Amino acid sequence: MKRDSRLSGVLHVLLHMAEQGEPMTSDQLARAMQTHPVVIRRILGGLRDAGFVHSEKGHGGGWTIARDLSVITMRDVYDAIGRPGLMAMGNRTEAPGCLVEQAVNAALDSGFREAEALLLTRFGEVTLAALAADFHARMAARSLSPTTQEHIHG
Amino acid sequence: MKRDSRLSGVLHVLLHMAEQGEPMTSDQLARAMQTHPVVIRRILGGLRDAGFVHSEKGHGGGWTIARDLSVITMRDVYDAIGRPGLMAMGNRTEAPGCLVEQAVNAALDSGFREAEALLLTRFGEVTLAALAADFHARMAARSLSPTTQEHIHG
C-alpha cells in the first residue's frame, strides 16, 4: 500500500492555520499542501469532530483552530484522525492454528507493542505550540542567513 | 500500502525447516504457509546470500538451515530480507522547502527513529532457538490439554 502521510499532512495544515490567524479555506490549504481540497476536508473532518478545529460555510468561511496550541499534542491529532496503524510490518496470519506461527507472532507482537507505546508516548509529549515554536526558530535562523527565501508557501 | 508480512513469514518458514531436520522443498514450505513456492524462494534467497540457509537443486534437494538456531536473531533475519521499512507512516514530503513542514518532519522523525531503534534492539535479543523453545513449550501445553489437535500443519 501507499505510505500513510495523513498525520504529517494534518499537522502541517494545522500549523499553517495557526499562523494565518483568520479562517482558511480548503482551497487555500490544498494549494499550500499541493493536494486536493477534498483531501483537506476529509482529514480535517476528524479534527472537527474531536473539537480541535472549527469550520464555517459561506462567505468568509473556512477552517480555524478551536483550541490553544499548547493544549493539543501530536498524540491528540493522531487519535483524531482515527489512530491509523503505526507499524509497516504485521503478522502473516492473526490467530493462526499453527503453533510455530503462534510463537513467531508472540515474539513479533511484543516488540511491535513496545515500539508503538514508545512512539505514542513521544507524540503525547509534543504540543502544537512546541512545533510552532520550532517553526519560528527556523524562520529566525533563515532570516539571518544571506540567502533569505520565502519562509512560508502560498 | 499492504502490510509487510515477510519477516513473520520467513521466521515461520525457518522454524519449520529446523523442526524437519532434512531438506524441505519450496513446494512443501509453500503448502505449509498457504502461499506460492516462488514467494518462498524469493524470501529465502536473501537468507541464502547471508549464509543462514542452504539450498540444493535436484532430487533430494531443498532448503536447510546452515547455522545453529542459537546464533541467529530476529534482527539477523530482518537484515537478511533487506531491512524493509518498519513504520507505516511517513512524511508527506522529504526535504520540504516549507519551514512549517520541516518542523513537523523533525518532530515526527525523532519519534520514528526512537521507535525503530527500540524495535530493532528487541529483535536482536530474540534468537531462533528461543522461538523454537517457545514453540516446544506451546506444543507440550497443548498435548496436555483434553482436545489435542495437530500441533503442526502439512
Place this chain on the structure above:
DNA sequence: GTTTCATGCACTATTTAAAGTTACATGAAA
C-alpha cells in the same frame, strides 16, 4: 544420456489502502 526434480530469476498480474478527483447537496453571507 535423458528424464525427473528442484532452485533461480525475470516478468506480469493481483490486491490493498491511501490519495486524488468528480459530482452534487447544504448552508451562510453578499
Place this chain on the structure above:
DNA sequence: TTTCATGTAACTTTAAATAGTGCATGAAAC
C-alpha cells in the same frame, strides 16, 4: 438569488506487497 464554502458519497489513480507464470539451470535417478 447568487456566490462562496463546507459535507459527503462514489469513483479513479497510485504505490507497494504479494501472487503467479514461464523458462533456464543444475543435480540425482533411471
